[in-house]
Amino acid sequence: MKITEKEVRYVAGLANLNLSEDEVTRFQADLDEILQHIDKLNEIDTSAVEPMAQVLFEGEETGTLRADVPVPPLGNEAALANAPQSGAGYFKVPKVIER
Amino acid sequence: MDIPSLTIDTIRESLLARRWSATELATEALRFAEAENPKTNAYLHFCPERALAAARAVDERIARGEDPGALAGVPVAVKDVIVTRGVRTTCGSRLLANYVPPYDATAVERLEAAGGVIVGKTNCDEFAMGSSNENSAFGPVRNPVAPDRVPGGSSGGSAAAVAQGTAVVALGSDTGGSVRQPASFCGVVGVTPTYGRVSRYGLTAFASSLDHIGPLARTVKDSATLLRVIAGRDPCDSTSAPIAVPDYAAALDHNVKGLKLGLPREYLKDLTSESGDLIGRGVETLRGLGCEVREISLPSTDYAVACYYIIATAEASSNLARYDGVRYTFRSGHSETLADMYRNTRGEGFGAECKRRIMLGTYVLSAGYYDAYYLKAQKVRALIAGDFRKAFEQVDAIVAPVSPFPAFKLGEKVDDPLAMYLSDIYTITGDLAGIPCMSVPCGRTAGGLPVGMQILTRHFDETTMFRLADAYELTQN
Numbered sequence: 001m002k003i004t005e006k007e008v009r010y011v012a013g014l015a016n017l018n019l020s021e022d023e024v025t026r027f028q029a030d031l032d033e034i035l036q037h038i039d040k041l042n043e044i045d046t047s048a049v050e051p052m053a054q055v056l057f058e059g060e061e062t063g064t065l066r067a068d069v070p071v072p073p074l075g076n077e078a079a080l081a082n083a084p085q086s087g088a089g090y091f092k093v094p095k096v097i098e099r
Numbered sequence: 100m101d102i103p104s105l106t107i108d109t110i111r112e113s114l115l116a117r118r119w120s121a122t123e124l125a126t127e128a129l130r131f132a133e134a135e136n137p138k139t140n141a142y143l144h145f146c147p148e149r150a151l152a153a154a155r156a157v158d159e160r161i162a163r164g165e166d167p168g169a170l171a172g173v174p175v176a177v178k179d180v181i182v183t184r185g186v187r188t189t190c191g192s193r194l195l196a197n198y199v200p201p202y203d204a205t206a207v208e209r210l211e212a213a214g215g216v217i218v219g220k221t222n223c224d225e226f227a228m229g230s231s232n233e234n235s236a237f238g239p240v241r242n243p244v245a246p247d248r249v250p251g252g253s254s255g256g257s258a259a260a261v262a263q264g265t266a267v268v269a270l271g272s273d274t275g276g277s278v279r280q281p282a283s284f285c286g287v288v289g290v291t292p293t294y295g296r297v298s299r300y301g302l303t304a305f306a307s308s309l310d311h312i313g314p315l316a317r318t319v320k321d322s323a324t325l326l327r328v329i330a331g332r333d334p335c336d337s338t339s340a341p342i343a344v345p346d347y348a349a350a351l352d353h354n355v356k357g358l359k360l361g362l363p364r365e366y367l368k369d370l371t372s373e374s375g376d377l378i379g380r381g382v383e384t385l386r387g388l389g390c391e392v393r394e395i396s397l398p399s400t401d402y403a404v405a406c407y408y409i410i411a412t413a414e415a416s417s418n419l420a421r422y423d424g425v426r427y428t429f430r431s432g433h434s435e436t437l438a439d440m441y442r443n444t445r446g447e448g449f450g451a452e453c454k455r456r457i458m459l460g461t462y463v464l465s466a467g468y469y470d471a472y473y474l475k476a477q478k479v480r481a482l483i484a485g486d487f488r489k490a491f492e493q494v495d496a497i498v499a500p501v502s503p504f505p506a507f508k509l510g511e512k513v514d515d516p517l518a519m520y521l522s523d524i525y526t527i528t529g530d531l532a533g534i535p536c537m538s539v540p541c542g543r544t545a546g547g548l549p550v551g552m553q554i555l556t557r558h559f560d561e562t563t564m565f566r567l568a569d570a571y572e573l574t575q576n
Contacts (some may be wrong), residue, residue, distance in 0.1 A: 006456070015457050033516075038409060041402055049479075059340075075161060082201075093425055094437050
């Protein structure tokens with residue numbers, strides 16, 4: 001077995017994802033199957049291969065930078081428009097620290 | 100006007116001849132799309148006000164004697180993972196059911212500046228994760244060609260809208276085949292341009308090193324025209340390339356004699372016999388047009404699915420971390436603490452496939468596993484890209500299937516995620532290498548299901564890809 005239910009619960013915690021008991025059981029089986037398939041990669045020797053992080057085009061080092069010209073930002077009101085809860089120009093969340 | 104038979108050229112001609120106005124066309128196109136939509140569920144919502152405003156602007160330009168733009172009056176559908184200012188953008192997710200973006204994606208801005216008329220936003224798999232459009236929180240899309248079957252995914256709504264004729268062209272997004280596979284299932288043209296050709300600004304991030312915006316259309320020429328409009332450097336996306344964009348449509352010369360084509364043997368072994376026969380016939384047709392066809396090998400193909408599902412899910416787990424109940428509309432109603440709010444919001448908001456991929460991505464990036472999974476996958480990705488680089492030393496283009504099989508029945512594969520992932524084998528390689536690739540219709544099975552042929556070319560050589568697809572398309576009509 002590549003992954004246990006205990007590990008599924010641990011990973012769900014890392015991902016801040018609340019899973020039901022059914023989901024834990026289901027994902028244990030799904031992830032196990034997928035991870036077994038992924039083991040296939042160990043068949044190839046990649047010791048001499050440089051990892052590819054991004055598809056790159058030929059260009060100067062600074063070619064991806066935009067001109068250093070100020071542009072108006074989105075604005076506070078627009079940024080908060082989709083917030084489930086906001087007030088006084090801020091996002092509001094449940095209490096984080098005790099008074 | 101017969102909406103489903105319109106092309107960009109016929110619309111332009113009719114507008115300039117004053118046969119009808121852009122406003123009349125938009126009104127009729129909206130009416131038609133809204134009436135037809137219950138058959139497929141291709142659109143999640145329409146944006147009539149925006150469409151009519153865009154159409155009026157085109158009419159005014161024509162009245163002033165100005166060039167109305169390359170997409171003048173053209174009804175366009177936009178996949179609902181691409182943001183539209185003031186028009187709801189749900190990403191097919193319950194989490195974003197009420198999200199109204201404060202800005203436009205660059206591709207959207209450009210297509211409207213060229214006179215395009217966005218009629219509505221199309222259904223898709225949640226956050227573009229899926230190959231059947233069954234992972235949408237707002238119900239699946241039905242394939243217009245065979246209503247008991249899937250349209251493919253994740254850009255299933257965009258492909259269905261174009262096939263149904265409710266849009267002339269559409270924007271989709273492709274991370275592992277999400278434009279080409281639904282295009283092949285619905286019998287339309289679908290294009291994944293070179294990575295960096297089209298700005299990703301405003302495309303909701305799934306896997307940033309793999310995500311592309313790409314056109315869907317009923318003709319190769321229309322897809323080429325749309326790509327030219329949306330392509331090019333954008334200061335808002337640092338991965339967009341400062342490379343000149345050719346006039347693809349003008350390059351369609353119907354002459355592909357002498358082009359060298361590669362047929363990768365690794366792509367021909369797991370096909371259904373009918374799909375294989377149609378691809379084989381397509382290759383023979385290209386040979387008949389004067390192309391030289393030779394067998395080639397892309398030896399790392401067998402590792403592509405494993406490589407892709409590490410990289411794509413790792414990047415997704417990080418990109419989807421932003422949906423935490425703070426900024427994006429949906430928040431779980433019953434949470435005492437901030438940590439509970441995060442966990443409950445995400446647990447209630449995401450559908451099963453998103454959760455599965457967030458879990459896999461978090462697992463492969465977790466402490467102690469990085470080298471074994473993510474780094475290993477990046478190395479295998481380099482091998483896959485290297486296979487293509489070597490192949491393009493011998494050939495100008497590669498011809499391959501898009502999918503191992505045509506459109507399958509709704510519900511047929513939902514319970515087997517690995518089988519669904521494995522079916523992406525022929526499309527994910529192009530995304531991993533970042534090369535341009537497209538699906539062009541190459542006939543139908545005995546049961547009437549469309550099959551697509553894939554054409555792949557060198558980085559930034561979309562022109563050769565379009566020329567081949569266009570010359571081939573001409574033999575099919």
